Amino acid sequence: xxxxxxxxxxxxxxxxxxxxxxxxxxxxxxxxxxxxxxxxxxxxxxxxxxxxxxxxxxxxxxxxxxxxxxxxxxxxxxxxxxxxxxxxxxxxxxxxxxxxxxxxxxxxxxxxxxxxxxxxxxxxxxxxxxxxxxxxxxxxxxxx
Numbered sequence: 001x002x003x004x005x006x007x008x009x010x011x012x013x014x015x016x017x018x019x020x021x022x023x024x025x026x027x028x029x030x031x032x033x034x035x036x037x038x039x040x041x042x043x044x045x046x047x048x049x050x051x052x053x054x055x056x057x058x059x060x061x062x063x064x065x066x067x068x069x070x071x072x073x074x075x076x077x078x079x080x081x082x083x084x085x086x087x088x089x090x091x092x093x094x095x096x097x098x099x100x101x102x103x104x105x106x107x108x109x110x111x112x113x114x115x116x117x118x119x120x121x122x123x124x125x126x127x128x129x130x131x132x133x134x135x136x137x138x139x140x141x142x143x144x
Contacts, residue, residue: 032087032125034078039066039086053077058084065116069108076125084118089125 035057036048043063045053053059058079065086066073074090091101091108105124112122 032076032078032085034076034085034087037062037075037077038092039069039073039075041070041072043067061116061118061120062086064118065120065122066112069112071108073108084120086120086122087125088122 035053037045037053038048039045039062045059045062047053053062058077061079061084062077071091071093073086073088074092076087076089078085078087088105088108089102090098091104094101094104102124109122109124114123115121
């Protein structure tokens with residue numbers, strides 16, 4: 001029986017409200033029509049709900065594409081006919097804040113290779129950052 005190492009992640013200290021964020025403290029990852037997964041160094045893979053990922057969902061491909069990595073990967077797994085992409089967006093085992101961990105993703109991708117022998121593409125998830133407070137105030141002024 002495989003046991004998840006940590007689930008869900010412990011909440012970290014932060015602003016009490018989204019409006020308490022620093023004006024530049026805004027990050028958004030695009031939604032990809034896949035499955036949110038956690039890939040652990042021992043090869044176990046779980047969905048964000050804690051369900052083990054099965055071979056039917058491409059577990060064997062994910063394991064081979066990430067074999068040998070000594071860290072946990074938080075990613076979106078896109079697996080359907082002709083497409084197998086692991087969109088990495090966090091490395092929760094690393095020290096530092098979110099931005100510091102995200103900065104290490106290219107090194108992880110170089111370590112596993114951007115394309116596995118099985119045709120799995122491993123890539124960082126696209127991120128948008130910007131002046132959150134301006135967007136929030138415009139949204140609120142528009143009556144939302």
